[in-house]
Amino acid sequence: MDNVTKEARVKLFDKRYQILSILGRGSQSVVYKAIDVGKKNKEVALKVLVRKKDKKLTEQLRKEALILVSCKHKNIIQLYDFHALNELCYLSLEYAPYGDLNQYLHKVKKLTAEQAVLFLIQTAEALQAMHDAGIYHRDVKPDNILVANPSLIKLGDLGVASLPGEEFLLEELRKGVGTLSYMPPEVLVGKGFTQRSDLYALGVTFWEVLAGTHPFEGVPLLKQLSVREDKNLVPLSKKNPEVPQYLSDAILKLMRFKPQDRFSSAEELIKFLKKKGASKQSKTVSKEEVNKEEKKKS
Template sequence: MVDPENVQGTSHLLAAIFCPNCQVTFVPPVQVKACPQCGQPLPETDASTATRRDDAAMRASQAKEVDELIGRTLGIYRLEALLGAGAMGRVYLARHLDLGRSCALKILPPRLVEADPGFICRFLEEGRAAAALVHPNIITVHAIGMEQGYHYLEMEFVAGQSLQQLVREEGPQSPERATAFAARIAEGLAEAHRHHILHRDLKPENVLLTHTGIPKIADFGLARTVAKETEGGTGRELAGTPPFMAPELFQGGPASPASDVYALGVTYYVLLTGQYPFKSPNLNELIRQVTLEPIPDPRRWCPKLPLEMAECLHSLLAKAPANRPPDAAAAAQLLQAVLGQAEDLEVLLQQAFRAQSGVTWMREGERFLLSLRFANGRRQQVILEPSEHAAAERLLIIQSICAKAEPAYYESALRLNSEMLHGALALREIDGETVFVMVDSYPRATVDAEEIRRSVLEVAHHADAVERLLSNRDRH
């Protein structure tokens, strides 16, 4: 979901261009021949990729209905903006008038209900089940009901973006960050599995990020249906989004915790590479790839992917459900094991400096560049990056450049180093230049936000003091 302050011209968000590969409805700014989300060509109507989006369902996604709802009051809700739209309905930013708070309201188009009367029964059943799930990595469902002929689901409002938007804007995530996301998603999914609830349509589009970078799963059990053409020319319905569906689902098997785990694996693959493992504009060709072809090597797009993470990914994407972790709890344990219990570094930085003025940072590959502004007007840059050890032995290196390593500074540098109680002054080659740096390190698997905050501030202040003593400059 997007920040409501950034929602502009909501009515144009709905247009009847539908990608059968990733099952997303979108409006392109200009005429396009490929889906802007998955990159696949948009074919002409094809029986093998036909979906259950008949004329009534398509009319339900027209902008006129959206304009009629925005600004209207439905019972205790006032609809303020459109947050998103898909084949199964629209999500609005709404105001709960009794409680005076914002919420997200998912509304089913009445014409879609008319086209598939059985869908409303599934919607009610899954909505009630999802309302029982309370977990920090799951979007909370507050209420379900009907008002003025509209069936709705009231949900927690997350003023952030989806993982799909994150990957589209930032590209593939670092192995550590992607694994941290996957582990947290698995923890939320595990809570659902403990309540015997399946998601059936897990994918980056259905995972939202809070402003502090916490992933939350949305849309439990509201899987779409697609039609697969059989050899006899008849269609068979399948539930889900094809690139995220496990092989056994295409072979007629039932959805299970293991098929949710497979979808988690595809989501993990997308986070690491920015690519689907298998893709084709033709559903039958996609099914052939998913069921028969080996997983494309993720290191083609993520060359720094550690071996243990690659092995974990292949386990989640095993063809046979018996070869995958049996449920999300087991998948979460596996992901945490390869991650070494490490929290995502950007989340730790947000926690560490939430209330600290004068500290900003930017990501540069796998490292973070922090800029600190001191009260006396001086500035200092601190670099945070993981070491190149295996995951279990990896360190978080915190360092800041003091001065160029000129021989005239050696004696003073040695004396200063002997007097320091925290961190150390060392020689490093950075960007082709030998420099004196203040350096500190912590085990990456166990470092917490307070340790990062304290170390960054101390390293920065020491580095600035050393630079002032050695060169009397403020270059770094």
């Protein structure tokens, strides 16, 4: 995490925010950790455009603000304020103290199976809220899943999300919309995004998180499509034996080559995970009860 100068800490940004540090930096924007002195020193994340007077980028940030307002959910990062006046354009967003999923994993080393299921369900619930509003995220990956606390995640960075009726253009892919290594086959060939495209990226994300490596790591650009074929997919349980079989099966289904072979919706995935998880918990409890009874008899 980059530090900012002492002078910047003292001087208020837009007469309201005290900048504490830099959380992230891209070609178009910088994200700062800051304190909103007008809101009882509330911690926030400020996403500030770097290129001033760029109308296209300003409209893109305005669109992100609109999307955040359109799909409020406990597992989607909250928008506090959008400012676009003169040369200053920024979003004031909810701050996630534990950073993104990659940063969190760097600290804790690995997720427990229970925590992985919880985070997967919460991310799916965020996606379902977006899909219900006719919005596709289009860039689901560990960097965009933020950890508020060890039992709560927030889906963030909706900068390339699409509004209802907005068509995907192959030109967008060439310009870098989304992240290649998480894109489903249908998007790579220019067929466009659907809710099942977001689910594919969700599967790749949690395969990576639980395996400790990306499933398509080191694959050349020309083989990015063929490596996604079902015959080349490695079940997660083979990479990490600690992963429950039902979770491995769910993630593999999310990553199927054909969209129709995946879960039909995030809601269907959630129901599957909750049903299988409850069944597993029930079996565990029953086993413990049997052991207790055997001890009593002895």
